[in-house]
Amino acid sequence: MGSPELNAAAAATSTEAPWMTEDLILFRDTVRRFVERELAPNESRWAEQGYIDREVWRRAGQIGLLCASIPEEFGGGGGNFAHEAVITQEMARGICTSLGNNVHSGIVAHYLLNYGTQAQKEKWLPLMASGEMVAAIAMSEPGAGSDLKSIRTRAVREKTENGDCYRINGAKTFITNGYHADLVCLVAKTDPEAGSRGVSLIMVETRDLPGFRRGRILEKIGQKGQDTAELFFDDVLVPCENLLGVQEGQGFYQLMQQLPQERMIIALGSVASMQRAIELTTEYVRERKVFGQPLLDLQNTRFTLAECKTNATIAATFVNDCMVRLMEGRLDVATAAMAKWWCTQRNCEIIDECLQLHGGYGYMLEYPIARMYANARVGKIYGGSNEIMKELVARTL
Known part of the structure; x- marks a missing residue:
């Protein structure tokens, strides 16, 4: 059961993000079902062949996962960036990295929406929303x-x-x-x-x-x-x-205007990933016996997970604040850069700590934590390397 203080602390950290709405919660359920039924069971097969089945793009389009934040007049879901955030976090939670929707919907579709002519938007966005056309x-x-x-x-x-x-x-x-x-x-x-x-x-x-x-x-x-x-x-x-x-x-200006949103996508996925790593590891150490007792009963395990949980909570709080700023049009380049580098760094560190608590099993690819370890590393590189992110922040000093 645990103490009242521990139960209250757990409840306090399980509240929804401030930008979540009832509509987004329902949308999240739809996304989660798609991830669990269509993506997760096929991830290992796609990893072997090096690419996702083309038909998955069309199925994703049919249920509204593609171009969810693009206006309905262009075939999109009529939502906003929060819908992309939900998709990003659910795919990270499901350890599903094969469907490149973040690039397709969260990035390319918005370049078209913000800078394309009416004819360009009418020509390409509906095909992207349906999955008939894949973008890079x-x-x-x-x-x-x-x-x-x-x-x-x-x-x-x-x-x-x-x-x-x-x-x-x-x-x-x-x-x-x-x-x-x-x-x-x-x-x-x-x-x-x-x-x-x-x-x-x-x-x-x-x-x-x-x-x-x-x-x-x-x-x-x-x-x-x-x-x-x-x-x-x-x-x-x-x-x-x-x-x-x-x-x-105008390309460099366009890139600089849109990259903060791309970096927020990376930060959002990193937060969901570190939360999932902690969840999986907590389950594992409850069941794993060491010296005749659950691994969770050892102080080192508890302190390690406490540190991981603290860092993940700080990351989520910061990213939620950035989300509110972005949706109000107030997210600046430097703050987005902070979110990207800090969350990807913490994600790698937390997953590494969680893998360590799995012992030798953490090194086996049949365990999700091993795949998460390999998947997370590129977060510090793509979307602009973390060194570049720090330079962007340093320019504001």
Whole structure:
């Protein structure tokens, strides 16, 4: 039963986030059922093949998981960013990393919504919402990761018999959804001499596109079922009307405006992941016997989990505050960077502590904590490395 103080403390930490509503709680139930029935049972198979089954995208679209925060007029769910947050956290809770919905719905769809023309939004967003079209964003290159100003992919405007086009040459790597992507939000240089003012975003439809090819699916430490691939553009011609924005050179500004939301997605997933790790480990140490008593009865175990729970609660409180700010339009770049680096760092540390409490079994992939350990590490790298996040924060000093 435990003491009244312990019971009260447990109740105090189980309250809903301040941004949750009754509608979101119902939506969360729908997402959780989909995760438990459609995703979780297939994660190991997708990890072996290196990519998710294409049909899953269509099923996700049918129940409203794709583009949940996009207006209904464009085929979306008519929700807001809180709906994306619910999806992100439920997938993290279910240890399901194969469906790259965060990139598809939380990132690319919002680039289109915020910067696309009416024609672009009407053309692509409904297909993304239904799962007929899978989207990716192509930023990183073999020689340029966090430093986007150093990208070498070129998009040169020229006249062709089919009208004004961009001739694109370059290579991208570490592209989530790269294997399935039908639509790529490509970061390219339209004016190489202009520095950050020469970067533009161009939407590229990949189906039957001459000069476009996919490289290998990259073999990763974790998140093995998420199709991360190389993309190559060799004299690819794309209509100039596919430029995102009213003029060239706005890409860096667009990226900087949208990256805080991407970093919040990462922070939200990290919070759900650390909470799940603590939950799984608490269950394990209650059952595991050491020296004739449950592992949970040992003071070291209790203190370790107490520290993990404290850090997870601090992370959740901070991220919930950031969520409120984001939904009110008040989340600044530095605060989003703080949330991203701090939560991904704490997530890795907490999972490591939880794995240690599993002993040798924690090193076995049949145990969820081992998969979580491998999956979590990239959080400190993607969305801008944590070193870059600290630099963004330091600029405000």
